[in-house]
Amino acid sequence: MMLQASKVRQLCPNYFSSGNIQMMMTSASKDVQVSVTPASCLHDESVQIRAEGLAPNQDVTLYCSMKDTRNVHYLSIAHYKADDSGQVDVNTMESLGGSYASLFPMGLIGTLHPAPSEYKFTRFFKRDVVNPNILELSVYDGHLTEEEVCAPECQKPLASTQHERHYMGPGVQRIPVRYGKVRGTLFLPAGEGPFPGVVDMFGTAGGLLEYRSAQLASRGIASLALAFFAYDDLPKSLEEFNISYFEEAVEFLLKHEKILKPNVGAVGVSKGGDLVLSLATHIPEVKAGVWINGCNANVQSAFNLRDSVFPGLEFDLGKVKIEDGVMDCFETVNNPADYPETIIPIEKADANFLFLVGNADRNWKSVMYCDQAIERLKKAGRNNYEVHRYDLGHLARPPYSPFCISSYHKLISGPILWGGVAKPHICAQEEAWETTLAFLFKNLTNMKGKL
Numbered sequence: 001m002m003l004q005a006s007k008v009r010q011l012c013p014n015y016f017s018s019g020n021i022q023m024m025m026t027s028a029s030k031d032v033q034v035s036v037t038p039a040s041c042l043h044d045e046s047v048q049i050r051a052e053g054l055a056p057n058q059d060v061t062l063y064c065s066m067k068d069t070r071n072v073h074y075l076s077i078a079h080y081k082a083d084d085s086g087q088v089d090v091n092t093m094e095s096l097g098g099s100y101a102s103l104f105p106m107g108l109i110g111t112l113h114p115a116p117s118e119y120k121f122t123r124f125f126k127r128d129v130v131n132p133n134i135l136e137l138s139v140y141d142g143h144l145t146e147e148e149v150c151a152p153e154c155q156k157p158l159a160s161t162q163h164e165r166h167y168m169g170p171g172v173q174r175i176p177v178r179y180g181k182v183r184g185t186l187f188l189p190a191g192e193g194p195f196p197g198v199v200d201m202f203g204t205a206g207g208l209l210e211y212r213s214a215q216l217a218s219r220g221i222a223s224l225a226l227a228f229f230a231y232d233d234l235p236k237s238l239e240e241f242n243i244s245y246f247e248e249a250v251e252f253l254l255k256h257e258k259i260l261k262p263n264v265g266a267v268g269v270s271k272g273g274d275l276v277l278s279l280a281t282h283i284p285e286v287k288a289g290v291w292i293n294g295c296n297a298n299v300q301s302a303f304n305l306r307d308s309v310f311p312g313l314e315f316d317l318g319k320v321k322i323e324d325g326v327m328d329c330f331e332t333v334n335n336p337a338d339y340p341e342t343i344i345p346i347e348k349a350d351a352n353f354l355f356l357v358g359n360a361d362r363n364w365k366s367v368m369y370c371d372q373a374i375e376r377l378k379k380a381g382r383n384n385y386e387v388h389r390y391d392l393g394h395l396a397r398p399p400y401s402p403f404c405i406s407s408y409h410k411l412i413s414g415p416i417l418w419g420g421v422a423k424p425h426i427c428a429q430e431e432a433w434e435t436t437l438a439f440l441f442k443n444l445t446n447m448k449g450k451l
Helices: 005-011 146-150 211-218 243-255 271-282 366-379 422-445
Strands: 033-037 040-042 048-052 059-067 073-081 133-141 159-166 173-179 182-188 197-201 222-226 240-242 264-269 286-292 302-304 321-323 326-328 352-358 385-390 406-409 414-417
Touching: 033 133, 033 159, 048 059, 073 146, 173 243, 182 211, 182 243, 197 211, 197 243, 197 271, 197 286, 197 422, 211 222, 222 243, 240 243, 243 264, 243 271, 264 271, 264 422, 271 286, 286 422, 352 366, 352 422, 366 385, 385 422
Parallel strands: 040 159, 197 222, 197 264, 240 302, 264 286, 286 352, 326 414, 352 385
Antiparallel strands: 033 048, 059 073, 059 133, 133 159, 173 182, 182 222, 321 326, 406 414
């Protein structure tokens, strides 16, 4: 069963107790307080942020900051005017400026971005999912800029508090995987199981990313975060793929005593999206595929099947546009319709598909790729799919991950444009996450799951 947020706190009150997070009062006035409720929670949960004890109609700046595992400093600010009772409630009041404006309850967390002193094209990666993100929230007198808040001579905050956001819920297990050639990490939900299982994949950044798998497990879905290049003893570059590697990953999942038999799902974003389509098409045990801003063709690298090879859809780097030092690669991937030999024959899949499409994706033409995939299924008389279109950029992640419109990409050795606008992107991630969980539970357990 999926762990509801309220149930987690009921079963493990000490883990998410506000007593674990102590209020730090740093101002001369002990009457001012800033609070986050709950003080500690799972990363996909929303919170309520308040400042109290202020002067009526006082102008204040709310400041949120945290550091990632590389010690990069991220921050966000928002300008508010206290009400007649001297209170600011972020859930009901509009920001007057800063990192965002208007009513945006999770804006302080969702708009966290590199501080002025950091390289601005830095993308937040959570490598250490065992430990939570620790955020500090402060309230300052007046409407300050980011530079003013970060300056050494800046006034002390009127009040501060800390807030913890956990990727792994109580009882979730993290198990490094070296099974045959398979490299990754398995995340198991708390309890005896069995649990629905998925293979979780990312894109051309390579390596191993675990944060989505940790969050899936915290919601009752066992997830194998699967590396497929640039990790451990795997190939260092995207040269080619072999179906046998992914078959071995599925075999590993289904051999585990806590995985619900006889089928699994697959989740993937970007390059991981077309891998999802390939797994669902060519591996009979994969019955549910979540495609996130991917392609309908096999992109870049040859994909070796048992008795044939799918060539990779290539890039035309001459179509790269550069503006303000950022590469816009929207036009670079060739149109799959012009290279039908690269298109994945998803109409042959004995699986259900969920297509999560970012209308604001500026990295790939995800809208076009999805339309081509659906057209292919319709022509074959298939109705085994759902399509959900959102105002998302390319980097569609579980809720409240710091929004990133562009960042450095090591494959191209420069900053790349991902697309999206902060508020609609962050809000869309909430709905897309609920849709993903519901789809996986429905298709792997016939249960409906939601946050």
